[in-house]
């Protein structure tokens with residue numbers, strides 16, 4: 001299994017890296033199209049929020065394994081001002097500024113699990129996961145590989 005990938009987010013150029021790393025990891029983990037693109041899109045929305053609403057932060061991508069499924073977890077952190085009305089921010093079309101307000105609800109819809117904690121003292125942390133079911137053949141191969149190691 002590969003290790004976590006960390007992308008520092010300081011500006012627009014880092015959104016391209018975050019997107020590329022997300023897509024590459026999803027492909028390595030065997031997600032079929034269009035999942036790698038959808039995962040990359042969710043991550044770039046969260047990363048874009050860091051750029052637009054905070055200025056800097058980081059995104060960490062980590063592969064997951066859990067019995068008959070595998071996947072990845074994305075943790076996005078910043079030490080910004082936090083989101084004042086979290087419940088409203090998760091609704092479509094809520095935007096504090098000029099955006100469309102579709103970033104957070106859009107990312108949530110694209111992923112399987114989505115959690116967000118946000119306050120003025122600690123900033124904002126978004127944790128999202130995407131899962132993929134592994135088939136019987138894949139699991140047996142994995143068992144063999146482990147036995148051989």
Ligand SMILES: Nc1ncnc2c1ncn2[C@@H]1O[C@H](COP(=O)(O)OP(=O)(O)OP(=O)(O)O)[C@@H](O)[C@H]1O
Nearest residue numbers: 049053082089095096097099100101102103104124
């Ligand atoms: N990391 C963050 N730190 C502080 N505030 C945030 C953060 N992410 C989102 N927000 C707040 O939550 C609101 C909703 O975010 P969302 O991404 O859904 O919409 P948007 O960024 O305003 O517009 P869009 O993403 O559609 O361009 C934002 O307007 C902003 O006020």
Ligand SMILES: [Mg+2]
Nearest residue numbers: 049099103104
């Ligand atoms: Mg946004």
